[in-house]
Amino acid sequence: MSEILVLVDHVDGDVKKVTLELLTLANRLGDAAAVWVGPGYEGAKAKLAEFGAKKVYLAEDEELTSYVVAPKAALLAKLVQEKSPAAVLVAATGEGKEVAGRLAVKTGSGALTDVVDVAEGFVGEHSIFGGAIIAHAKVRTGTPIIAVRPNSVAPEAAAATPAEEAVSVQLSDADRAAKIVEKVVEEKGERPDLTEAAIVVSGGRGVGSGENFKIIEALADTLGGAVGASRAATDAGWYPHQFQVGQTGKTVSPQLYIAVGISGAIQHRAGMQTSKTIVAINKDAEAPIFELVDFGVVGDLFQVAPQLTEEINKR
Ligand code: FAD
Numbered sequence: 001m002s003e004i005l006v007l008v009d010h011v012d013g014d015v016k017k018v019t020l021e022l023l024t025l026a027n028r029l030g031d032a033a034a035v036w037v038g039p040g041y042e043g044a045k046a047k048l049a050e051f052g053a054k055k056v057y058l059a060e061d062e063e064l065t066s067y068v069v070a071p072k073a074a075l076l077a078k079l080v081q082e083k084s085p086a087a088v089l090v091a092a093t094g095e096g097k098e099v100a101g102r103l104a105v106k107t108g109s110g111a112l113t114d115v116v117d118v119a120e121g122f123v124g125e126h127s128i129f130g131g132a133i134i135a136h137a138k139v140r141t142g143t144p145i146i147a148v149r150p151n152s153v154a155p156e157a158a159a160a161t162p163a164e165e166a167v168s169v170q171l172s173d174a175d176r177a178a179k180i181v182e183k184v185v186e187e188k189g190e191r192p193d194l195t196e197a198a199i200v201v202s203g204g205r206g207v208g209s210g211e212n213f214k215i216i217e218a219l220a221d222t223l224g225g226a227v228g229a230s231r232a233a234t235d236a237g238w239y240p241h242q243f244q245v246g247q248t249g250k251t252v253s254p255q256l257y258i259a260v261g262i263s264g265a266i267q268h269r270a271g272m273q274t275s276k277t278i279v280a281i282n283k284d285a286e287a288p289i290f291e292l293v294d295f296g297v298v299g300d301l302f303q304v305a306p307q308l309t310e311e312i313n314k315r
Contacts, residue, residue, distance in 0.1 A: 002086035003055065005029040005079060007072065007099060008048070009091045011185065013040020017196045018091040020051040020155035025118055027052045027158060030086050034162070035079065037072050038065035045162075052158035057167045067171070068178040069095055073102035075169040080107050080143050087122050092147035100147045109142025116152040130247050130266035131273060148196050151253035151274070160167060192226050194243055199225030199256045200275070202245055204268075204302055205232035206261020206282065213239050215305045216260055222312045228252065228272075230262045246271035261301045264289025281305060 004026035009016040017032075026032035033055035034048050039062055050058060057079060060179065065069040076088060088103065089094040092114050104111035115124035119136075122144040126135045139145070181187050194200065199224065203216035213227070220227045229239040231246055245252055247270040257275035262268060264280070264287055272278070273292060281290040285298045 002030045003033045003083060005057075005076065005083075005085045005088045006032055006034050006035050006053070007076065007088070007090045007096070008034050008044070008092065009096065010036075010038075010040065010044060012038075013043045015044045015047050016091070016150075017106050017155065018093070018148075018150040020047070021150065021153040022089045022091065023048070023051045024156045025051055025056075025148060025153050026089055029054070029118060029120070029122065031084065032160075033083075034059060035076060036060070037075060038062065044072045049160055049162055049163075050157050051155060051203075053162045054159045056082050056162045056164045058164055059167050059169065061168055063171065064169070066180055067176050069098045069178060070102065070175040070177065071171055072099050073170065074108060074171060074175050074283070075105035075167065078169045079110075079167065085143065085147060087118075087144040089118075090145070090147050092149045099145050101186050102144075104145050107142050107145075109145050109184075110139035111145040111147070112137050112139060113147040115146050118146055118148070122146065127270065132266060149251055152253045154253075182186070183190055191220065192224070193230055194226045194245075195250050195252055197226035197252070198254050199223045199258075200228045200245070200252050200254045200272070201225050201258045201260065202228035202230065202262060203233055203239065203260050204230035204262030204273070205236070207233060207238065210238040212302075219260070219305050219309045219312075221260065222309050223256070224252040225254070225256070225258075226252075230268050259289050259293075260305055263287045264292060281308075 006022045015171045034053040035057045037059045093247045100111045112124040115129045117125040123138045201220040224275040228245040229243045234241045234244040251271045253274045255276045259280045278293045279295045280293045281297045281304045290296045
């Protein structure tokens, strides 16, 4: 089977869940070959093997992570040239999409971004207009470079014993154009990452104020989940934008999504509709969110949510 390169998304060795999703997808299309850039591989090795990396190209030179994005594109371009993979998969994050664009230019290939699935023949599936329309697209020139949205594919463990191969690339002056002078790592709070959490509790306009978000946080903390918010809540300044779920926010796909005081606009659904179990608390029985839910509570969130938190706390 032909190799599919997967650019590993990691922060100092901490592998992001999206990488496991990409490995799963790559193994459906061919043989997953992870491309590791920067230090920290030893601690991450087992995880990549567990999720089916059949090969790991190792570029551990610290210099490659000293500059913004360009070295990763340069390395991948070299691997595309030398190894002729069938496709390259990256995460459709800000950085991943920039790598995809640069790599496409370097290799004269087409790139697809924000793909939610890839079918045989490297046909990418795009979910557009907030999920109302599915569009299919295929790269016609060069090696398909595909940026896949986090949380679009369920990661499946598929143990492999990866062969490791050290690789490197000579950086040009252009690759060294933007040096990273300081890295600010967001302090990890007690709560899990929104895009990686198994449980997400989101609050919307119905929550009424930033202060009231404590109700959402309390419920999330009881369940060991992350907190999300609708755009109405983030635009109002009640909760930081980084926690917005939806078309212009994060895409989440947890085991359990609880929407509290959220109407269920199409743009919100676009970011959470693939959640396994969806629960809504809304005082309006006609709210569109109820079309989507597995369980719904028609009621005042200021009564229902604290009661729920209390009840779960007792167990
Ligand atoms: P509302 O639609 O106002 O709903 C509030 C809900 O709370 C109502 O259903 C109401 O019945 C309920 N409620 C009120 N009080 C209570 C109470 N006491 N107890 C229980 N229920 C109560 N939105 C996103 O969320 N994410 C996005 O990424 C996003 N991107 C967008 C991109 C574009 C281009 C556009 C045009 C819009 C986007 N939106 C997005 C906005 C989206 O269209 C909606 O306006 C937004 O999702 C509404 O948020 P909401 O459900 O919190 O508010």
